[in-house]
Amino acid sequence: MNKTKKMTAPVIQTNKLSLTFETNDGPVHALSDIDLSINQGEFVSFIGPSGCGKTTLLRVIADLETPTGGSITVNGVTPEEARKARAYGYVFQAAGLYPWRTIEKNIALPLEVMGLSKKEQQERIARNMALVDLDGFEKKYPWQLSGGMQQRASIARALAVEPDMLLMDEPFGALDEIVRDHLNEQLLLLWAKTKKTVVFVTHSIPEAVFLSTKIVVMSPRPGRIHEIIDCDLGAERPLEIRETTKFLEIAHQVREGLRLGHSYDE
Amino acid sequence: MLKTLAKGSTIPVLVVTTAIIVFWYACVVWLNAPFERDQAERAKKEITFSQILPKTMEQKRPVLPAPHQVVREIWKTTVLKNVTSKRSLVYHAWITLSSTLLGFAFGTLLGIALAVGIVHSQTLDKSLMPWIITSQTIPILAIAPMIIVVLNAVGISGLLPKAFISMYLSFFPVAVGMVKGLRSPDIMQLDLMHTYNASKAQLFWKLRWPSSIPFLFTSLKVAIAASLVGAIVGELPTGAISGLGARLLAGSYYGQTIQIWSALFMAAFLAASLVWLVGVIDRRVLKRMGMAQ
Numbered sequence: 001m002n003k004t005k006k007m008t009a010p011v012i013q014t015n016k017l018s019l020t021f022e023t024n025d026g027p028v029h030a031l032s033d034i035d036l037s038i039n040q041g042e043f044v045s046f047i048g049p050s051g052c053g054k055t056t057l058l059r060v061i062a063d064l065e066t067p068t069g070g071s072i073t074v075n076g077v078t079p080e081e082a083r084k085a086r087a088y089g090y091v092f093q094a095a096g097l098y099p100w101r102t103i104e105k106n107i108a109l110p111l112e113v114m115g116l117s118k119k120e121q122q123e124r125i126a127r128n129m130a131l132v133d134l135d136g137f138e139k140k141y142p143w144q145l146s147g148g149m150q151q152r153a154s155i156a157r158a159l160a161v162e163p164d165m166l167l168m169d170e171p172f173g174a175l176d177e178i179v180r181d182h183l184n185e186q187l188l189l190l191w192a193k194t195k196k197t198v199v200f201v202t203h204s205i206p207e208a209v210f211l212s213t214k215i216v217v218m219s220p221r222p223g224r225i226h227e228i229i230d231c232d233l234g235a236e237r238p239l240e241i242r243e244t245t246k247f248l249e250i251a252h253q254v255r256e257g258l259r260l261g262h263s264y265d266e
Numbered sequence: 267m268l269k270t271l272a273k274g275s276t277i278p279v280l281v282v283t284t285a286i287i288v289f290w291y292a293c294v295v296w297l298n299a300p301f302e303r304d305q306a307e308r309a310k311k312e313i314t315f316s317q318i319l320p321k322t323m324e325q326k327r328p329v330l331p332a333p334h335q336v337v338r339e340i341w342k343t344t345v346l347k348n349v350t351s352k353r354s355l356v357y358h359a360w361i362t363l364s365s366t367l368l369g370f371a372f373g374t375l376l377g378i379a380l381a382v383g384i385v386h387s388q389t390l391d392k393s394l395m396p397w398i399i400t401s402q403t404i405p406i407l408a409i410a411p412m413i414i415v416v417l418n419a420v421g422i423s424g425l426l427p428k429a430f431i432s433m434y435l436s437f438f439p440v441a442v443g444m445v446k447g448l449r450s451p452d453i454m455q456l457d458l459m460h461t462y463n464a465s466k467a468q469l470f471w472k473l474r475w476p477s478s479i480p481f482l483f484t485s486l487k488v489a490i491a492a493s494l495v496g497a498i499v500g501e502l503p504t505g506a507i508s509g510l511g512a513r514l515l516a517g518s519y520y521g522q523t524i525q526i527w528s529a530l531f532m533a534a535f536l537a538a539s540l541v542w543l544v545g546v547i548d549r550r551v552l553k554r555m556g557m558a559q
Contacts, residue, residue, distance in 0.1 A: 063461075064457050064460065083461060084463045086462070089461075090461045092454050092457070092458065096454050096455055096458055098455075098476065099556065099557050100479075100555040100556055100557050102556065109462075110462045112468075112472065113459070113463070113464045113472070114462070
């Protein structure tokens with residue numbers, strides 16, 4: 001997959017990035033000294049226990065949080081400018097579809113905000129619903145769909161913006177393992193097809209290893225990067241790959257990283 | 267037949283209604299009997315309970331009219347009277363209803379406008395909310411005559427002053443409900459719109475407004491009943507000659523308790539119908555929006 005990777009400037013670049021929340025119980029160091037660069041077309045996972053700042057880091061990239069120290073660029077500009085240029089699509093842990101909109105209208109939501117023509121909207125809806133395998137469900141309301149289908153619709157909604165980058169915050173965390181496996185496979189296919197940069201937050205080691213080209217192991221108090229592990233399993237990744245020695249080795253490496261980062265102390 | 271009845275709410279409702287009517291008749295006898303005994307004493311006649319019993323239910327000015335007297339009065343003043351007649355209860359109900367609806371419309375608009383302002387501006391939130399709450403602690407009976415007098419002084423009379431009092435009562439539930447409704451989208455939904463770089467107007471029309479609709483209807487049910495109360499109260503201090511409030515007032519001047527009770531029942535019927543109507547519209551709208559499952 002590295003054939004498509006262009007040797008250009010990184011899409012996301014942080015330098016000594018830190019974020020401290022001031023709370024009534026004193027400052028909380030959510031992120032501290034984060035140095036990270038993510039290149040075009042990479043699939044990067046942030047993994048770590050709760051409180052390690054993985055979601056916060058993703059939110060900083062999305063300009064949903066403002067860092068208190070260091071610097072960050074997204075597509076070479078500030079996160080705010082990148083957000084205003086609609087450089088990314090964000091997928092939340094819950095699908096968050098609007099109950100008063102049908103699936104196609106939900107996907108149309110960002111397109112309406114962008115002020116696209118009805119024709120352009122229709123095209124993008126059709127294209128992205130096909131991409132997540134939801135054709136035929138255009139006129140359904142969210143409550144008529146299963147949790148997995150709702151999450152697929154929310155991915156289609158993020159893709160409809162046609163961003164270069166997908167930011168995903170534990171998108172399959174609330175789903176059962178069977179649905180999760182299926183969506184992981186589909187996500188990989190989608191990534192291969194669209195060649196987008198994906199930044200993916202998870203707390204599942206197998207999920208991170210299965211999906212990523214690069215795994216960022218994070219540890220808590222203060223939230224920091226413990227280790228960055230390359231995950232070169234190749235582009236073709238059937239579900240069975242999870243039983244291979246290579247896969248298990250990388251998974252072991254991630255687990256060791258989490259252990260050394262004191263993720264298992266409590 | 268019996269089985270389907272037992273499953274539904276028909277039988278429990280019938281039982282409770284019957285119990286209320288029986289209790290009412292018992293009260294009628296108890297409250298009206300002293301008058302009959304008094305009469306008999308004055309006429310120096312002996313009277314037995316079995317003689318008193320039927321008389322308590324057919325008095326001209328009973329302390330508490332019997333249900334059938336009220337029903338008869340309502341029948342006489344609705345079905346048997348021309349609706350344009352000053353003695354028709356339908357005519358009076360319409361007078362009250364028209365100012366109720368006008369006041370309800372004003373109140374709803376004012377309530378929504380206040381809520382929109384409060385949700386979008388911290389200053390308004392801090393400065394308006396205490397006044398809105400204070401406004402509802404003033405007894406409406408105290409402020410109603412003021413409103414009527416002030417509006418009369420500037421040449422506004424008739425329907426509008428009453429509608430103003432309805433508005434005064436009905437804007438409050440709408441404002442409070444809509445503030446809650448417009449603030450009901452969770453952080454994730456707000457963040458989502460933020461990632462789209464949505465403008466404030468887009469955020470309002472695409473997220474806040476649709477999210478608030480269920481809250482709006484809940485408030486409207488309270489508001490329309492409050493509007494009716496407002497319209498009736500508005501008719502009391504002005505010496506109005508028409509409207510349900512005027513019927514109540516006239517009834518109490520002349521000791522026409524049957525007239526008072528029939529006006530009360532008409533008011534209750536109106537209130538129930540209006541709340542029911544809002545409920546029907548509520549279900550229709552939510553169904554159209556896809557939110558009724």
